[in-house]
Amino acid sequence: MIRRYWNINLEEMMKAGVHFGHGTRKWNPRMAPYISAKRKGIHITNLTRTARFLSEACDLVFDAASRRKQFLIVGTKNKAADSVARAAIRARCHYVNKKWLGGILTNWSTTETRLQKFRDLRMEQKTGRLNRLPKGDAARLKRQLTHLQTYLGGIKYMTGLPDIVIIVDQQEEYTALRECMTLGIPTICLIDTNCDPDLADISIPTNDDAIASIRLILNKLVFAICEGHSSYIRNP
């Protein structure tokens, strides 16, 4: 894989606070190689490692995008939900930013039936059939529609299982990570000092609490995906 330039500079990452970890008491000892120091009761991750891993992850993502693989970005923390949605829309990927319903991937056939229902409801809404039904039915269908829109809105363009999954916080999205592991889907995970780096395939030690740091990492990955797509368009 060719290594490209991804505009990762360490000062920018320090300003966003990527190197901060969680409190000292909550660490996972498997993160010991990635922790460089302990300051004021907080672990500090090694920023060069993070930068290197991030650039390698971007290379991988670029490579995959240029081969037209499908991505899925999962981030359900309410701080990060908005930026996950926007980042995914920018990169033209699928995303899950409200609660990750158990079995989205492992029970894909059931998810497909739900998506079909979603699509039928949308069609009905567009053709205006909902206004011709009695009020009670129409209200019920509209509620279903909003329900499906919040939970499945980001994956409505997904035709099959994704090829790479990007997970924002490992503690929060443990179910999502486990699903990907059972199915054998490679995952990129943003790890903090209280997470297990051996679970995901690609783990990037960052700070998952600060919105700025999540946005920075997502920015780089989204940039890589966009570049991959455009390189596919240039030479398929």
Place this chain on the structure above:
Amino acid sequence: MAATVTASTLSSAASLSIRTKPRLSIPKPIKSFLYSKSPQFLSLSSHPTTITRAQSSDIDTSFFDNVNPEDVIVFDPPSPPEDFVPPPSFDEGPIETEEEIAAAYEELYGPAFSGESILGNDVYVMDSKVKKTTGFGSKGKKEKIRDGFEERVVQVRRVTKVVKGGKQLHFRAIVVVGNKQGQVGVGVGKAKEVIAAVLKSAVNARRNIVTVPMTKYSTFPHRSEGDYGAAKVMLRPASPGTGVIAGGAVRIVLEMAGVENALGKQIGSKNALNNARATVVAVLKMRQFRDVARERGIPMEELWK
């Protein structure tokens, strides 16, 4: 963690024989009545008969698999190209209307499940793909399935759950699935009808398939023991012409694997499911001589001394 064995594609199916040898522990006068019911009225909950596994074998994660976090890892990015403009973050930059976003997504993925089509593609394109797997009513789900694996039922048992209203009866089927070339899987499935339970367990068995290391005389490379729960199984290779000398579940697993000469003994519990799983454990512990010699870096002759 790459995916292990994937279910092979829908090639021409070999003739499968579901030889039901139900060994029931409880005498069941109801059994004949159940078999006379037509199978079309099985539970229409569409459990998938095809196993979806992600095809991601060409994503190269070698850097991350081989990196040793204890080493000193340097960060030396290549120099930026001359006209590199740092791109805007995803928040800034031009705000796209919904239509532009929908058009862009549709270009990449087709209209999928979104319910609207801006580029003029057919909105119901996913129907044809989804309806195939969940067939309805007339032919049910394709019973005589696909991919060259033969199924054999080890045990069908009627199990009961006692609730306030009475007893709820289910059937639990244990099925061993294998092609005779060294791949076996053991699966369990429960349902209210025997046939549905057998189907479920076959699907389950196809999900956990292991490969049996075999020599050219269709036997094991060496002895091994495996245990699962209270069932302990001892497997021993045999010279050609011996056949499979083992009891019950162990024999079925070995036969489905294609092993022709072996000795096996169930030590400990005689529970069929646990013994089947214990043989799988025993088989997983075995190594081919070639691999061990390569790992240890010694010629194979040393291993036979």
